[in-house]
Structures are given as C-alpha cells and as structure tokens.
Amino acid sequence: MTITSAPLIEVAGLRKTYAGRAVVDGVSFGVQEGEIFGVLGPNGAGKTTTVECVEGLRTPDAGTVRVAGLDPVRDHEQVTRILGAQLQESEIQPKLTVREALELYASFYPDPLDWRPLAERLRLTDKLGTRFARLSGGQKQRLFIALALVGNPRVVVLDELTTGLDPRSRRDTWQLIEEVRDSGVTVLLVTHFMEEAQRLCDRIAVIDQGRVAALDTPDGLIRQAAGAIVISFTPSAPLDERELAALPALASVAHKDGRVTLTGGEATVDALLTLLARQHVTAHQLRVSDATLDDAFLDLTGAGQS
Numbered sequence: 001m002t003i004t005s006a007p008l009i010e011v012a013g014l015r016k017t018y019a020g021r022a023v024v025d026g027v028s029f030g031v032q033e034g035e036i037f038g039v040l041g042p043n044g045a046g047k048t049t050t051v052e053c054v055e056g057l058r059t060p061d062a063g064t065v066r067v068a069g070l071d072p073v074r075d076h077e078q079v080t081r082i083l084g085a086q087l088q089e090s091e092i093q094p095k096l097t098v099r100e101a102l103e104l105y106a107s108f109y110p111d112p113l114d115w116r117p118l119a120e121r122l123r124l125t126d127k128l129g130t131r132f133a134r135l136s137g138g139q140k141q142r143l144f145i146a147l148a149l150v151g152n153p154r155v156v157v158l159d160e161l162t163t164g165l166d167p168r169s170r171r172d173t174w175q176l177i178e179e180v181r182d183s184g185v186t187v188l189l190v191t192h193f194m195e196e197a198q199r200l201c202d203r204i205a206v207i208d209q210g211r212v213a214a215l216d217t218p219d220g221l222i223r224q225a226a227g228a229i230v231i232s233f234t235p236s237a238p239l240d241e242r243e244l245a246a247l248p249a250l251a252s253v254a255h256k257d258g259r260v261t262l263t264g265g266e267a268t269v270d271a272l273l274t275l276l277a278r279q280h281v282t283a284h285q286l287r288v289s290d291a292t293l294d295d296a297f298l299d300l301t302g303a304g305q306s
C-alpha cells in the first residue's frame, strides 16, 4: 500500500498511567483512511486503553491523539459523529428489540444510514422484533456491528469483536468486516486472535507491555520475526544437539514426543538436509512450512519464552 495522505487516526507518544504504573507507554501509530488496522497483543498489553483514548473515553496523561484532525476528548461531540464504537453488552437495554435499538441509535446521528439494508446485510432482518436479551451470541455481535455503523461513521472501532463466537460465526463476522472496509469505512480492530489479524488486517501494531513492539503488514511481521520457516520431522536416529544448534539462520529448536521442530530461514533448511544426509538419518513425516503470525507474535513479544 502506498501511503500518500495524512492518517485518519494519529496517535503520537500516547501515555496512560494508573496508580503510578504506565499501562500505555509511548504508543505511536497512524491509521490510513480505508484500511483495517489491527491492534494485537497479549492480555493486559494496553490495547483497550489505547483505543479508548482514540474514542475519547479516556484522557491521555501525555501524547496526542487525533481523529480526522480532531481531539477525541476536547472535540468529543464531533468525534462521535465520525467514529462508530462497538458497544458493550451492558450498554444495551435487554428489553429493546433489534428494530428499536437500530432506530434509537440512528436517531443520535445527523446523517444516519438507512438501518433496513444494514440489518439485511447483517442478517438481522428476521430478528427485528426480537428483544436484545433473547439474541444468540452471534446475533448480538452482528447487532453491535450494525449499531457501530448506523451513524454512518468514517471509522469504526471494534474491540475483541469475535471473542466467544463459534468458528462459523467468527468467519461470517470476518467477511462482514471486509465488506465494511470495502464500503469505504476505516476499521480499527483490537484482537488477540492471530488468525483474525492475519486474515483481516492491512497493517498491525503489536502492543506489548504498553509499547509498540512492531508495526507492519501481517506478512512483514512474519518476515521480521527470526524464524520465518518452520521445519518439523521425526528423525530415524537421535541427532547431535550441537550440530543442530549450529545450523545457519536457526531461530529455535524444540523436541516433543520424538519430533524435532526448528524455526529459521531458507539456509536452515538447506543445511539441515545436508546434515541429515551426512549422518544417514531419515527425516520421517518431514514438514516445511512458512511461519504464521502466531509464530511471529511469540517471537516479537517474547510471549513464547518462559
């Protein structure tokens, strides 16, 4: 993606402290109009605090946040007109029907979308008369997306959108988010699901302990990680540990149930094959695959080291 215009969301040197502890500590990133930008990180990394500062729900202790040039705290009214936030379950009256909720939230905005086609797109039409409390988890999530979009926002913030959904509903939701992006809405997505981030996001900021550990496209993050290739096999005879450890571009070695798993680069694969041939060892069930975002995440955040 070529970046030419000023970012729609700009976060610079953001800091937020609770009881003297900085939970967000100098976070900076820019979100371009029209992209799905992921904020990915382990539990407690500071993701929600960061996006709540973008939404104007929390006041930063230091740094600046701008949404279309506006300050989300000072210009809160204006920002809520261009930024759609995903509601929490507690914020919706359980007795409201889907139709009532859509009408109510549409009435808050000067230029709302027609909620009927929106409900249709989110497969809520046959649930319009159903009370919120009686919706399934997936239906509630779809309603949350509809309510975040009904104000016709330029940017939508979705936090842990697919947590608690079954795999089918999760995939349906991913497709929806892509449709939302394709309709021109910028998406700021908080997640701790790697597959979700890898599939959906144009770019990702990996947040770890309140800081940006890496910021790149999903493929770029994988390339940045030390072990871009994963090799696993069951050797016909034990291998010399020192020779394994000396393989070029090697990032890690693990042994489990007789299987050896290595991460590294192209040079690791070539040298391993030479080593196996020299030692007359056969590699049973040899699998060589590209690392996933999961592998890169563990490498970038150190979450895999214990």
Ligand SMILES: Nc1ncnc2c1ncn2[C@@H]1O[C@H](COP(=O)(O)OP(=O)(O)OP(=O)(O)O)[C@@H](O)[C@H]1O
Pocket (backbone or CB within 6 Å): 018, 019, 023, 041, 042, 043, 044, 045, 046, 047, 048, 049, 050, 192
């Ligand atoms: N209002 C608050 N008062 C005190 N501490 C808070 C408050 N809100 C968040 N924290 C702490 O700040 C840290 C970051 O929380 P935050 O919710 O931003 O993380 P997160 O990355 O979204 O985590 P998760 O994936 O678990 O939701 C956590 O240690 C949390 O306990």
